Amino acid sequence: MPDVLESLVSLCKRRGFIFQSSEIYGGVGSVWDYGPLGIELKRNLQDRWWKSMVRARDDIEGLDSGILMHPRVWEASGHVGGFVDPLVDCKNCKRRFRADEPTIKGTPGAPDAQCPSCGMKGTLSEPRQFNMMFKTFMGPVEETAAVVYLRPETAQGTYVNFLNVQQSMRKKIPFGIAQIGKAFRNEITPGNFIFRTREFEQMEMQFFVEPGTDMQWFDYWREERMLWHRGLGLREDRLRFYDQRKDELAHYARAASDIQFDFGGSLGFAEIEGVHNRGDFDLARHQEFSGKKLEYFDQPNNRRFLPFVVETAVGPNRTLLALLVSAYREEIVEGEAEGRTVLGFHPALAPVKAGVFPLVKKDGMPEMAEKIAADLRKQFPVFYDESGAIGRRYRRQDEIGTPYCVTVDGQSSVDGTVTIRDRDTLAQERVAAERLGEVIAARIAAG
Amino acid sequence: MPDVLESLVSLCKRRGFIFQSSEIYGGVGSVWDYGPLGIELKRNLQDRWWKSMVRARDDIEGLDSGILMHPRVWEASGHVGGFVDPLVDCKNCKRRFRADEPTIKGTPGAPDAQCPSCGMKGTLSEPRQFNMMFKTFMGPVEETAAVVYLRPETAQGTYVNFLNVQQSMRKKIPFGIAQIGKAFRNEITPGNFIFRTREFEQMEMQFFVEPGTDMQWFDYWREERMLWHRGLGLREDRLRFYDQRKDELAHYARAASDIQFDFGGSLGFAEIEGVHNRGDFDLARHQEFSGKKLEYFDQPNNRRFLPFVVETAVGPNRTLLALLVSAYREEIVEGEAEGRTVLGFHPALAPVKAGVFPLVKKDGMPEMAEKIAADLRKQFPVFYDESGAIGRRYRRQDEIGTPYCVTVDGQSSVDGTVTIRDRDTLAQERVAAERLGEVIAARIAAG
Numbered sequence: 094m095p096d097v098l099e100s101l102v103s104l105c106k107r108r109g110f111i112f113q114s115s116e117i118y119g120g121v122g123s124v125w126d127y128g129p130l131g132i133e134l135k136r137n138l139q140d141r142w143w144k145s146m147v148r149a150r151d152d153i154e155g156l157d158s159g160i161l162m163h164p165r166v167w168e169a170s171g172h173v174g175g176f177v178d179p180l181v182d183c184k185n186c187k188r189r190f191r192a193d194e195p196t197i198k199g200t201p202g203a204p205d206a207q208c209p210s211c212g213m214k215g216t217l218s219e220p221r222q223f224n225m226m227f228k229t230f231m232g233p234v235e236e237t238a239a240v241v242y243l244r245p246e247t248a249q250g251t252y253v254n255f256l257n258v259q260q261s262m263r264k265k266i267p268f269g270i271a272q273i274g275k276a277f278r279n280e281i282t283p284g285n286f287i288f289r290t291r292e293f294e295q296m297e298m299q300f301f302v303e304p305g306t307d308m309q310w311f312d313y314w315r316e317e318r319m320l321w322h323r324g325l326g327l328r329e330d331r332l333r334f335y336d337q338r339k340d341e342l343a344h345y346a347r348a349a350s351d352i353q354f355d356f357g358g359s360l361g362f363a364e365i366e367g368v369h370n371r372g373d374f375d376l377a378r379h380q381e382f383s384g385k386k387l388e389y390f391d392q393p394n395n396r397r398f399l400p401f402v403v404e405t406a407v408g409p410n411r412t413l414l415a416l417l418v419s420a421y422r423e424e425i426v427e428g429e430a431e432g433r434t435v436l437g438f439h440p441a442l443a444p445v446k447a448g449v450f451p452l453v454k455k456d457g458m459p460e461m462a463e464k465i466a467a468d469l470r471k472q473f474p475v476f477y478d479e480s481g482a483i484g485r486r487y488r489r490q491d492e493i494g495t496p497y498c499v500t501v502d503g504q505s506s507v508d509g510t511v512t513i514r515d516r517d518t519l520a521q522e523r524v525a526a527e528r529l530g531e532v533i534a535a536r537i538a539a540g
Numbered sequence: 541m542p543d544v545l546e547s548l549v550s551l552c553k554r555r556g557f558i559f560q561s562s563e564i565y566g567g568v569g570s571v572w573d574y575g576p577l578g579i580e581l582k583r584n585l586q587d588r589w590w591k592s593m594v595r596a597r598d599d600i601e602g603l604d605s606g607i608l609m610h611p612r613v614w615e616a617s618g619h620v621g622g623f624v625d626p627l628v629d630c631k632n633c634k635r636r637f638r639a640d641e642p643t644i645k646g647t648p649g650a651p652d653a654q655c656p657s658c659g660m661k662g663t664l665s666e667p668r669q670f671n672m673m674f675k676t677f678m679g680p681v682e683e684t685a686a687v688v689y690l691r692p693e694t695a696q697g698t699y700v701n702f703l704n705v706q707q708s709m710r711k712k713i714p715f716g717i718a719q720i721g722k723a724f725r726n727e728i729t730p731g732n733f734i735f736r737t738r739e740f741e742q743m744e745m746q747f748f749v750e751p752g753t754d755m756q757w758f759d760y761w762r763e764e765r766m767l768w769h770r771g772l773g774l775r776e777d778r779l780r781f782y783d784q785r786k787d788e789l790a791h792y793a794r795a796a797s798d799i800q801f802d803f804g805g806s807l808g809f810a811e812i813e814g815v816h817n818r819g820d821f822d823l824a825r826h827q828e829f830s831g832k833k834l835e836y837f838d839q840p841n842n843r844r845f846l847p848f849v850v851e852t853a854v855g856p857n858r859t860l861l862a863l864l865v866s867a868y869r870e871e872i873v874e875g876e877a878e879g880r881t882v883l884g885f886h887p888a889l890a891p892v893k894a895g896v897f898p899l900v901k902k903d904g905m906p907e908m909a910e911k912i913a914a915d916l917r918k919q920f921p922v923f924y925d926e927s928g929a930i931g932r933r934y935r936r937q938d939e940i941g942t943p944y945c946v947t948v949d950g951q952s953s954v955d956g957t958v959t960i961r962d963r964d965t966l967a968q969e970r971v972a973a974e975r976l977g978e979v980i981a982a983r984i985a986a987g
Contacts, residue, residue: 109601109708115610117700117830121688122678124608126701129601129709132719136590143583148921151913154556154576160722161571161739163562180680189680229676229690231569231738233627233636233728241568243676243690253564254573261556262576272579275607275722281680291678292608383564466598474595 097357098286101417108493123283123290130493133444139273142296146271153269154262158250161241169382170249179220186211191281192220227277243277251299252375266389266400269300285360287410296407301400310403311370315350318366318405326439327419331355345374354415365415366407373399436494440540446473448490452502454479462501472530497533544804545733548864555940570730570737577940580891586720589743593718600716601709605697608688616829617696625728626667633658638728639667674724690724698746699822713847716747732807734857743854748847757850758817762797765852773886774866778802792821801862812862813854820846883941887987893920895937899949901926909948919977944980
């Protein structure tokens with residue numbers, strides 16, 4: 094794991110961003126819980142996507158389909174047959190590996206192949222296909238007829254609802270359907286903190302277009318999505334496109350471009366979003382498997398056709414990790430012995446918008462500061478803190494990325510002003526306490 | 541199913557609130573997908589809960605724990621051993637029933653017991669215990685060691701993170717931890733539309749208090765939660781408490797009060813939220829099963845103890861159904877032949893805040909109306925509609941609960957004013973187009 098990720102795992106646990114799932118029971122493989130600050134950061138990120146993709150546009154509608162779906166959905170999508178990883182296991186130590194695991198020496202199944210765990214030769218099995226969908230049983234008995242899967246992606250829930258959404262909302266092509274939700278993949282080698290996990294979230298949008306216009310829309314969304322990530326404050330030098338070559342494309346894709354972020358260390362540049370031209374593959378398959386026509390009726394031209402789909406698929410957990418990596422910095426502060434750790438989040442994304450402190454615990458300062466905190470809390474999350482030296486309280490807020498700190502001092506009771514300190518510039522200004530809500534809101538909006 | 545639920549199932553599908561999951565494949569038992577309007581309504585409801593329970597308070601923190609947890613969690617909680625329904629099956633027709641199914645005549649297992657489906661006597665088995673947790677397998681093979689469960693409630697994810705949250709956020713008792721998330725129960729008899737489903741959402745808050753103060757906090761939260769439901773606009777005459785008698789309490793509960801809503805028809809009054817005094821049952825069990833101390837350290841008094849827990853547990857899907865039932869009305873409009881169907885949602889919860897129409901499709905009215913719609917869309921969801929008679933367009937918005945309709949007419953190009961129509965009073969007023977955003981925002985806030 095890259096160094097900055099290691100620092101982040103520790104900071105995230107200590108400061109309430111991310112905890113290992115079921116930690117008191119020794120943890121559960123590759124599932125993470127979001128603590129008080131992590132869930133605020135995630136909500137801010139997801140709300141921002143929802144607002145820009147759904148609420149601010151007239152050509153995209155929202156959807157929220159179930160995690161459990163009819164099993165035929167996954168036959169049609171190709172996941173039952175094709176969503177597989179080749180696995181090998183060691184007859185000696187019983188451990189399992191992906192067949193393409195680079196630490197395996199030799200060809201699995203051959204006598205010279207060496208187990209990367211126990212070191213024995215000739216004990217690795219031939220690769221077997223392993224489906225990455227989690228399966229469960231619906232209804233009172235476990236039998237084949239009752240098998241259902243935890244969805245490995247939200248997109249299929251959108252395709253099977255294409256006509257429901259189009260008709261109920263009377264949409265004309267081109268239009269999109271967006272959803273945010275959980276998906277599950279039984280990964281063999283999860284890792285890199287929240288980068289690859291078995292339970293994760295997706296923010297996916299399927300844009301339905303007339304065939305022939307699909308590459309224009311692909312180009313449009315490729316650019317739009319990169320602008321969105323830049324707007325989050327992700328550092329530009331750490332973002333890039335990776336356009337897939339023809340021979341790299343999934344069988345259903347006509348074109349695909351990844352938006353990658355440089356996480357540093359051994360992970361390096363890795364995908365945080367994929368933009369895909371999926372053609373009419375999915376709708377055609379669902380039409381075939383369900384026996385229901387899924388064609389769009391183009392009224393002005395009196396013709397029916399299957400639309401093509403351009404998909405934008407973000408991993409919010411990965412994007413959240415990118416935000417943490419991008420925001421993390423350790424700094425020396427001029428004239429101070431101790432350095433500081435800062436999460437320099439975009440103010441609109443920061444989980445806490447303002448720290449509010451009395452300079453000292455006397456002279457009515459705590460009362461005034463508590464009142465200010467209570468007032469500001471009506472607008473956004475604030476953190477009241479009266480314990481420890483003021484410098485230490487500033488550091489605590491820097492470390493969780495709070496953009497503004499408000500301090501009530503001796504002058505406050507005289508003229509009703511307080512200081513407001515900027516996390517990044519460290520500049521302090523005096524502001525009338527009663528104007529704080531408006532001042533901070535304006536700075537967040539401009540940030 | 542009560543009549544109003546039947547009308548709602550149809551309206552919800554037709555107007556994009558709720559679709560049956562995987563409908564093109566014949567549907568999947570008791571899972572529902574939220575369409576464009578349904579997800580906006582659900583988001584508004586969940587955001588309102590989050591804002592009032594987490595962001596507006598300084599004594600509750602948010603959390604978002606995983607659906608997949610360590611299997612020992614469910615042994616400690618009692619779900620592996622106790623979360624069971626007794627089932628019987630018919631040897632003749634192979635159908636399964638809950639043992640307490642009222643249509644079964646006689647005692648299952650006895651020769652005179654009659655199958656409610658095929659009518660045969662003596663074919664019903666003795667009751668067998670059936671666990672309602674969905675199970676799946678994590679890792680590459682299906683074996684007992686790899687069994688994990690889909691959580692049947694979010695609460696346990698909170699208990700196992702109690703110390704993580706308390707310590708990282710430096711909370712002092714009393715304080716709460718709130719989360720919104722999906723849960724899964726393999727119900728034998730789901731039904732009543734979205735009232736009882738196998739995949740559903742929860743909005744749960746666990747409030748950790750000093751033992752001895754638990755009944756005061758129980759009373760506090762019982763009242764607070766009822767006020768919250770009233771604030772949603774749920775009709776007061778349809779809301780009531782049901783205080784459980786001692787002999788009705790779950791084994792872990794010291795007191796429990798349900799908030800019930802009258803759904804009408806055969807469903808009648810049914811629980812939409814439960815407020816429970818769980819004592820220290822859960823923390824004590826997790827302490828025992830994990831071997832990790834979960835005591836709170838009370839610094840001023842230098843003592844350690846297990847807090848008691850008061851839980852508030854809302855079903856947002858049920859509350860959303862209550863909102864639909866409460867809002868639904870069919871009305872005769874004076875002087876008009878056709879009646880209208882209205883969803884009279886609280887304006888803050890309505891999925892679309894404003895419909896925007898040109899009176900006719902000429903004289904620059906569509907252009908002006910489109911510009912108004914685009915401006916308003918920056919603030920909240922709006923629906924632009926230019927097709928059909930104006931009366932019909934009003935009706936379409938009434939049916940989805942849009943509180944305000946804005947119409948651009950002949951006078952608009954002359955003096956820059958438009959009409960704004962109120963969904964409930966049908967009153968129309970002229971307002972300067974440029975002030976619309978502010979006028980509508982003020983009405984939503986006051987609504």
